[in-house]
Every structure is written in structure tokens, then in C-alpha cells.
Amino acid sequence: MEVTPRRFLFAVPPLTGHINPTVAVAAELVKRGHRVAWVGHPGSLEPLLRPGSRVYPAVSEAFTARLQAGREERLKLRGPAALKFLWEEFLVPLGHTMMPGVEAAIGRFRPDVVVSDQQVLAAPVAARLSGLPWVTSATTSAEFTRPLAAMPLVEEWVRDQIGAFQLHYGIEDLLDLRFSDHLVLVYSTGALIGDVSFFPEHFAFVGPALERPREGGFPWEWLETGRRPAVLVSLGTVNGAAGARFFQVAADAVRDMDLQAVFVAPAGMVPDPPPNVLVRDHVPQLPLLERMSAVVSHGGHNTVCETLANGLPLVVAPIRDDQPVIARQVEEAGAGVTVRFTRVRAAELRDALGRVLADESYRSAAGRIRDSFTAAGGAAQAAERLEKLA
Amino acid sequence: MSTDMGTDVGTDVLKDIVGMLVDVVGEDFLLDLDVGLDTTFNEDLALESIEFVALAEKLQRRYGERVEFAAFIAGMDLDQIMRMTVGDLVRHVESRLRPAGL
Numbered sequence: 001m002e003v004t005p006r007r008f009l010f011a012v013p014p015l016t017g018h019i020n021p022t023v024a025v026a027a028e029l030v031k032r033g034h035r036v037a038w039v040g041h042p043g044s045l046e047p048l049l050r051p052g053s054r055v056y057p058a059v060s061e062a063f064t065a066r067l068q069a070g071r072e073e074r075l076k077l078r079g080p081a082a083l084k085f086l087w088e089e090f091l092v093p094l095g096h097t098m099m100p101g102v103e104a105a106i107g108r109f110r111p112d113v114v115v116s117d118q119q120v121l122a123a124p125v126a127a128r129l130s131g132l133p134w135v136t137s138a139t140t141s142a143e144f145t146r147p148l149a150a151m152p153l154v155e156e157w158v159r160d161q162i163g164a165f166q167l168h169y170g171i172e173d174l175l176d177l178r179f180s181d182h183l184v185l186v187y188s189t190g191a192l193i194g195d196v197s198f199f200p201e202h203f204a205f206v207g208p209a210l211e212r213p214r215e216g217g218f219p220w221e222w223l224e225t226g227r228r229p230a231v232l233v234s235l236g237t238v239n240g241a242a243g244a245r246f247f248q249v250a251a252d253a254v255r256d257m258d259l260q261a262v263f264v265a266p267a268g269m270v271p272d273p274p275p276n277v278l279v280r281d282h283v284p285q286l287p288l289l290e291r292m293s294a295v296v297s298h299g300g301h302n303t304v305c306e307t308l309a310n311g312l313p314l315v316v317a318p319i320r321d322d323q324p325v326i327a328r329q330v331e332e333a334g335a336g337v338t339v340r341f342t343r344v345r346a347a348e349l350r351d352a353l354g355r356v357l358a359d360e361s362y363r364s365a366a367g368r369i370r371d372s373f374t375a376a377g378g379a380a381q382a383a384e385r386l387e388k389l390a
Numbered sequence: 391m392s393t394d395m396g397t398d399v400g401t402d403v404l405k406d407i408v409g410m411l412v413d414v415v416g417e418d419f420l421l422d423l424d425v426g427l428d429t430t431f432n433e434d435l436a437l438e439s440i441e442f443v444a445l446a447e448k449l450q451r452r453y454g455e456r457v458e459f460a461a462f463i464a465g466m467d468l469d470q471i472m473r474m475t476v477g478d479l480v481r482h483v484e485s486r487l488r489p490a491g492l
Contacts, residue, residue, distance in 0.1 A: 150460060150463055153467040157467065157468045327440075340438055343416060345416070
């Protein structure tokens, strides 16, 4: 069947984890004959996109430098303080700084549909001002379980931030910019999130849209085959002193366990690792997961979903933001256990890892989630839903 | 339900809650911190959500439903939650344990 080519503009924050799924969805759209472009921070986008991809700038180097400068401060924050910082120092300023660039991109690319990352406040506003349909791309599913339900005044505060942003641009019929009224793409499924049956039809739980840029080589010969399990320990891009402590504790935890462990950590962060630990700056995560038996993670949504897409159980040590929510999802789905991050002890971690490796129920639960992800269709299903909208 | 509802409270609430925090966090992590009424959950203790849940469970086990920890949290705005101290929690628990009319 011949499709009418449509134009899709993806608006993304300068965050790798939020860009990756859009790359997979966009590739699927291109395969179907559509045109795609991105608007965001060129320096973050370009290494992740296919050569020749069209990028419109909306985030300056000065802005990302300011974010980088605030990073040390952010690493110390937890819970409510992290939430306040996220909105006041990141999401709202990001929205304002992106507004002119998103409007210019709409003017030049003339999209039929604007696909806005859930963290980009500018794109839904600019789309509405241009009379275009807009779609939410939710790269974490935390917002679909009302994580702040126990703190109604805090939930209200978040809604006020979103409301004030729209009022600033003269929009008075306020929407919750985190949830498009046209289409919401969620890269997970009810098997992990919990009950999603009450969401309206335009919430599409498509499962992970797996995508990782090439991440260099890996000494595959280091991994033994068959004799003992291998585990991946990754804290995403989070580092700092707390990360260093966690890796040290993890090294102590696995030292005497009958397994091999790959730590994704900067060289030198784990001095004198035990012989069954390999420390690598970067790993080709997707192919590596195929060789693993379990994963220890801080609960970043992409890593968690990539792990579960391989039917592997997890030990999750959540730090901040959506991570405690994702950790709870994993635990409640039966696919893993949660441990502390900052004050975790080696015995705590060893016990948790031993449990997910030995108790078959964790692997079975992870397998059920993998099956639901496969059935949900991922990037192809996301593209299908986007086509119907255009 | 195994709660010691009859226990005398008053100043003991502070001692109880400090004891719970020591259990949850681990004594060795509190060596350079004298936990008292002014200690903040957020900045001083940097309590993680998993530790906070563990504390809530201990409060419930110790004092029973009447402590209404959920209602205590639900009544606070973002800045109040960020600045919440051990003293705030102690005062809340005491107010719930006080016999009606006092």
C-alpha cells in the first residue's frame, strides 16, 4: 500500500536516554517513506543520529554548560529536593530556552506532527500555537503510576509549574503538557508498569524502542562460556563520589561469588578489582546483555527495559527522580529486588544478587515482561500509531 | 496486630524515632551526626525512598494505625517536605498518641 509521506518533528532534551528511543521510532518512520527531523541540542543529538539526519538547534552550548556546572550540586540531591531542582533548574528553563528554536524548526521543517519528549515543555506549546497535533514520547513510565499521589500538594506544585509555563506564552486553556490529548507513546507495558487498563485509547504502551549507538569493542574472550553466570553492573551516566562508593561495594560483594561481573565505570574508579570483575568505560550494552544472567542498575528506564527485554532479572539501587518508581515497578512485577544506593552494604548487595540468580521466579517474571514487550511491537508499533495520527 | 499501644510516650518518642533511624540507616553511617529534633531527613540524613518506606513501616509497627504517617506526609507542601525534621515527626506522633481531650 502506498502511504502519503508525512513529516514528523522530534523535540528532545539534551539527554541520551531520551533521544535513543526517538532514533528507533524515526528509523521506522523513514523505512515507511516518511520524513523526520529533530530539534534540540545538536551536540547531544549528532553522535546518536544516523549520518545525514536533519537537526534544528534549540539548545545552546551555553545552556548545556550551565547544566554541566549544576551537575555536582544535582548529584547530591534526593527525593523532594531533586524534584524541585529538576523543575526549577532544568525542565522550566529548558522549556523557555527551547521555545524559539522549536518555533523556528516548525516554521522551516513544516511538520505534520510534533513528537515531544515528555520533558520538553516547549514543543506542546509551540505545536498548539501553530495548530499542529502533538504527541508525547515518554521515555520513562514513572508518570503513569502517579508517583506523587501520596503528596497531593507536591503533585499540585508540579501542575502549577506546567500551568505557569503555558500562561507565559498566552495559552489559557491549560493542558497537562506531560500527556498529549492526541497520542502518548510509552516505551513500556502494563506487565512492568502495573494496571494500565484505565488509560484511554490514545495512551499507547508500545514497549521499548531499543536503540543504542555503537559503543566500541568488548573483550568477548574474557567472558567464560557456560560455567558460571555473568552480571552487568551499570549506573548509567551517573558518577560522582557516591557512584565510586557503589562500585567499590559491588566489587566487594561479588569478590567471593561464583560469577563474572562487568562494571560499566570510568577506568580508575574501581582500583584493584577482583579477578572476576572487568571494568570498562563503555560497553556495547545490547549485545552484551545477551550474554548476561542478571543486571545491577540504578533504575534508569532504558537499561531496566533493555534488561527485561532480554528476560533477565535485576537488582535495582535507585538514586533519584523516576528511579525509585521504576525500581518499585520491577519489584512489584517480581522481576527483581531493590537495594539502597548511597548506604548499600556488600552483604546487602551480595544477598540481593544471589537471590535473583538462584530463585527462578525472578527470571520467569522477567520472561513474562519480555514476552509482553515483544507483543507490544516497540518502534514499529509507535510508527504505526504516529502514521494514523498524521 | 502486635503494637505496644499502651506504652508511655512523651519524650520517649524522640528516643524511639532516633532508634528507628539508626536501625534503618545503620549506626556506622551516623557517626558524625548527632540525630536530634533539628536533624533534617533530606539534607542531614539524605534518606532514600527505600529507607523512608522502612521508617514508615517501623512507625506503623511501633505505634499502629493511629500514627497516620500517610496523612502527615499528605499535608505538607514541597518546601515543608524538603525541610522536614525529626522534630516535626516527633511532634506529629506525639499529637496522635495523646489521649483525646488533652
